Amino acid sequence: MLIDYLHWQFVLSPNWFIKLLWNLERASVRFFSISLMLRTLLSYWHKDAMAFTGGSLGKLATIILWNTISRLIGLIIRSAVIAIWLVIQVIFIPLSLITLVALLLWPLLVIVGLAIGLSLLLV
Amino acid sequence: MKFQFNFSSRRSAVKSYLALTSWWYEAALFSFLVTTVLGWSTLFFISAHIILVGLTIIATSIGAGLLNLWLFARTYYSNQPIAITVKEALGRASVNFPNLISFDFLVTLYLSTGFILNRDSLLQAIRQLISSPHNFSFLSRLQINKAKLAAAIEQSVWPKLTWSDFASRTMKVANKLKSDQIEPAHALGALLMHPAIKSQLRSVGLVEEDILFTAWWQTELRRVIEFKRRWWDERHLLAFSGIGLSWASGFTPFVDRFTRFPRGSFWDSVLYGHEGKLNDIINTLARQRQSNVLLVGDPGVGRLGIVRQLAWLIQTSQAHAALIGQRVLYVNAGELIAQGTTGASQMSLITRALNEMERAGNIIVIIDGLNAVLGETGEQRINLTDILMPFLASATVRVIVLTSSDDYHLRLKSNEEIIQFFEVVQVPSLSPDATLRRLALTIQKIERQAHLFVPYLTLRALVQDTVSILPHIPFPERAYDFLEEAIVLAQNRHDKTLLPEHVEQSISRKIGVNLGQLRGREREQLLNLEEIMHRRMVNQDNAIKTLTHAIIRARTEVRSIKRPIGAFLFLGPTGVGKTETAKTLAESYFGSEDHMVRLDMSEFQGTDSVGRLIGSANQPVGRLTSLIADHPFTVLLLDEFEKASSEAHQLFLQVFDEGNITDIAGRQFSFLHTIIIATSNAGAELIWQSVKDGHVPPKFEETLKNHILSQNILRPELLNRFDAVITYSPLSMDHIRQIAALMLRSLNKRLDAEHGVTIVITPELIEFLVSIGYHPEFGARPMNRAIQDTVEFAVAQKILQGSIQPGQQVTLIPAELSALTRKS
Incomplete structure (x- = not known):
């Protein structure tokens, strides 16, 4: 049983946890569509753009302005999504690492806890 | 193979598992965890005395240790891969x-x-x-x-x-x-x-x-x-739709007004039997060009379930990398077209919708029935075909058209212009086995909703008992239809378990055949079949014996579920009782003569015979298929079988072998509950020569078979598929006497029921009838005519004259009847 336990505690569990973290990371990238957001960062918002089919300079300027606004809306919203994802990463990654370390040290933490508890009682 | 039973390597694992998951261990774990929560709560909110801190830390450590070991026991052993598969x-x-x-x-x-x-x-x-x-x-x-x-x-x-x-x-x-x-x-x-x-x-x-x-x-x-x-599995964690997938694609405000996915059924949620079809659709849609699908199948076959699953897989980005970010729109084409009042306005609406979808660039459009879009009229159809083709050819819009088998085979298949843009995926009726498995995998949801328990035998009845009825409704819809009806029946009776009897009753209500009674009666009928048949049949002892023995053998010994109840070839001269046997069999086996249907096979001699039997492009409804659809529990009489074309014979080869045929539209018709009787006059001459006084010589059937084969009347593979070849011997004068008496008794029953009168059956009357109704070459047939022309006519006259009253018995004098025949 001891060998089984050690195998589980120091090989299988951390392995499972790392896979879980990796899947959660992939899920977050997919949920926020990060790859698509980066690829289409400067694209029109919902393809909402006008084509210049001739006319005055004023009309051309209006079209350029409108298309720029469409791109700007897209840029702002997509940037916001990427920013939210980055904030989540900043919290998620350190927390994951701490949890992983705690998981690896679980038996040790139990022993240390018992030692501290007993020492406090004996003091 | 030799088995060893060495448990030593796994004994300690089992012992550890049982110890670490025992009730006392879990009780201890729970106690320490509760103590931990209480301890820390006390420390935070009441007092942080040093001893209390020490005790809380100890309790927490012990609780954590116990939890660690408990998780180990719960997750390690049951997930260990086995040493050998x-x-x-x-x-x-x-x-x-x-x-x-x-x-x-x-x-x-x-x-x-x-x-x-x-x-x-x-x-x-x-x-x-x-x-x-x-x-x-x-x-x-x-x-x-x-x-x-x-x-x-x-x-x-x-x-x-x-x-x-x-x-x-x-x-x-x-x-x-x-x-x-x-x-x-x-x-x-x-x-x-x-x-x-x-x-x-x-x-x-x-x-x-x-x-x-x-x-x-x-x-x-x-x-x-x-x-x-396994919530942590990537198939769970990654099964959702990402945000902003459509932000780089265009809006479709106009089309969105006509898109609505139809409500699904429970059985849509499980795709058992159609996984391959879904993969075919995904692979087609993922192509760069010609990525349109024509999904052919009758309503109820599960087309909607497939597209619903497809939509879910695409939405959760699990279908294919090329389909990520695509939107699946189920467009109600009829509603869209109804917005236009004229042909031109309708075309403009369709063009607008198509333009919008193409511009959006991420649309997979599902249209239920291309005919709704193409219309039926000629000119409009041509124009719309021209409008549709560029969109079908474009890589930006993917189209899935749902169409019925009839529409595909009879209309679309021949339209090369349109069909070239589609990959055809045919969804046939689910097999009975796959239907049973799908029922089994979905039944828990249905049970929860209906508050009923559904045992296995009920599921089996839903498939087995419906396999040969209502072939126009495909599986699995047919089985689920009856399931819903049976559930209502059980709920009305406040039953807690859905039994096969509920299914039988719902079938009985729908098609008028009581399966329960039929089954209950079958054993008794089989045992007494010979006796029952003799009550109506004169002579032909050998034929009846052979037939009843073959039916009993077919039903009880080696009956294959995939064959008709029996298939028999009746050989003999005209008027000797072949049709009468079929009627008698229908009455004794299925309860009524109405359960006999007849096809004159001499009508199926030409090259179009198969088309006329099972349907063709010009004649969608086949004679044989429509008969069997309307009468699944029947004696099917194939008169003058030898005269049908060899293609028609080939068709019956499949019926005898597999118990079903598939029509032009891909629908399957089952013959599992039919008795097939083919009659033929072939070999009548040989029978006349060999069979004297009703005595069939030994091994005569073999002689007759050889005669049929040598004359090329039927092919050997077909002849061998019959459960029995039954010889009918010519009728002697004495047999005709008995038949006359039987016919008169039958007439008496009719007269008594309709007019309350009967005739006295005297030996003189019978002798008179035999004298005018016995023609050996035509068997008993002339006797029927003789009775109609003399006895029935005489009684009718007397009724009209008012010379007989209800309750009276009429004695007919041969001399009077003789005068009638001279007059006529």
Whole structure:
């Protein structure tokens, strides 16, 4: 049983946890569509753009302005999504690492806890 | 194969597991966890005395340690891969049985035997398997009483069973179900399939296939539950739609007004039997060009279930990398077109919708019925075809068209212009086996909603009893239709279990045939068939004997489920009772002469014979298929069978072999509940020469068969498919006398019922009728005419004259009748 336990505690569990973290990371990238957001960062918002089919300079300027606004809306919203994802990463990654370390040290933490508890009682 | 039973490598694992998951361990764990919560709460909110801090830390540490070990026990052992799979073990000369079995089964064995294997421990293991919670559902689905089963197995199976035999049978079941490891359900299945208990199970209507199916069902459900529990699996964690996938694509405000996915059914949620079709669609849609799909299948076959699953897979980005970010729109084309009042405005609406979808660039559009868009009229159809083609050719819009088999075969298939842009995916009616499996996998949801328990035999009845009826409704819809009706029936009666009787009654209400009565009566009818038939038939003892024996043999011995009840060839001269036999058989077997349908096969001699029998592009409804659709429980009489074309004969070869045929639209028609009787005058000359006074010479059937083959009247493969070839002997004058008496008795019944009068059947009257109605070459047929022209006419005259009153008996004098014949 001891060998089984050690195998589980120091090989299988951390392995499972790392896979879980990796899947959660992939899920977050997919949920926020990060790859698509980066690829289409400067694209029109919902393809909402006008084509210049001739006319005055004023009309051309209006079209350029409108298309720029469409791109700007897209840029702002997509940037916001990427920013939210980055904030989540900043919290998620350190927390994951701490949890992983705690998981690896679980038996040790139990022993240390018992030692501290007993020492406090004996003091 | 030799089995070893060395448990040493897994004994400690089982002991550790049982210790770390025992109730006392879990109680201790729970206590420490509660103490931890209380301790820390006290420290934070009441007092942080040093001793209390020390005790809380100790309790927390012990709780954490216990939790750590508990998680280890719960997750480690049951997920350990087995040392060798069942498939691998089959190729070996010797195998250690404990290495093949699942951890659950190992625990079950330990609890009952302590891994000490002897005769007594085998009995304990059997008892443990029967009472194990793993097998609770197995037995309740089969509605087998645990105590009775335990007693039956103890009495019949256990004395003959050894541990090696038990291991071998269990492994065979696991292998049949393509399982890697042996589960408790496989072991119970093996016990139930033991030959020693076969007859007991048959008495409750169960055979080996039923046990095997239930074992599959239980392991499959367990697998599904296990998968649902694995929340960390990437298939769960990644199964959602990302935000902003459509931000780079265009809006479709106009099309969105006409898009609405139809409500689904429970059975849509499981795609059993259609997985391949879904893959075909995904592969087509993922192509760069020609990525349009024509999904051909009749309503009820599960087309909507397939596109619903497709939409879900695309939405959750699980279908294909090329389809990520695509939107699946189910467009109600009829509603869209209804917005326009003229042909031109309708075309403009369609163009607008198509433009919008193309501009959006991420649309997969589903249209139910291309005819709704193309219309039926010629000119409009041409214009719309021109409009549609560029969109179908474009890579930005993908189109899935749902169409019925009829529409595809009769209209679309010939439209080369349109069809070239589509990959055709045909969805035929689900097979009975796949329907049963889909029912089994969806039944829990239905049970929860209906508050009913559905045992296995009910599911089997839903498929087996409906397989040959209502062929225009495909499986699985047909089975689910009857399931819904049976549920309502059970709910109205406040029953808690849905029984096969509920299904039988819902079928009876729908098609007018009481299956329960038919089955109940069948045994008795079979035993007395010969006697019942003799009551109506004169002479032909040999024919009736051969026929009844063949039916009994076909029904009780080697009856294949995939064949008609029986297929017989009646040979004999005209008027000797071939048709009468068919009528008598319909009455005695199915309860009424109305259960006989007739096809004159001399009408099917041309090259179009098959088309006329099962339907063709010009004539969608076939004579044979429509007859069998309307009369699934019937005697099918094929008159003058030899005159049909060889193509028609070929068609019947399939019917005799497989018990079904498929029509032009891909619908399957079942002959499982039919008795097929082909009649022929072929060989009549030989019969006249050889059969004297009703005595058929020994082995005459063989002589007749050889005659038919030598004359090329029927092909040998067809002749050999008949369950029996039955010879009818010519009728003598004495037989005609008996027939005349039978016919007069039958006339009396009619007269009594309609006018309250009867005629006196005297020997003189019969002799008179024989004198004018006996023509040996036409058999009994002229007798019918003779009775009509004389007796019936005379009685009708007397009724009109008012010379006889209700309740009177009329004595007809031959001289008077003779005068009538002279007049006529």
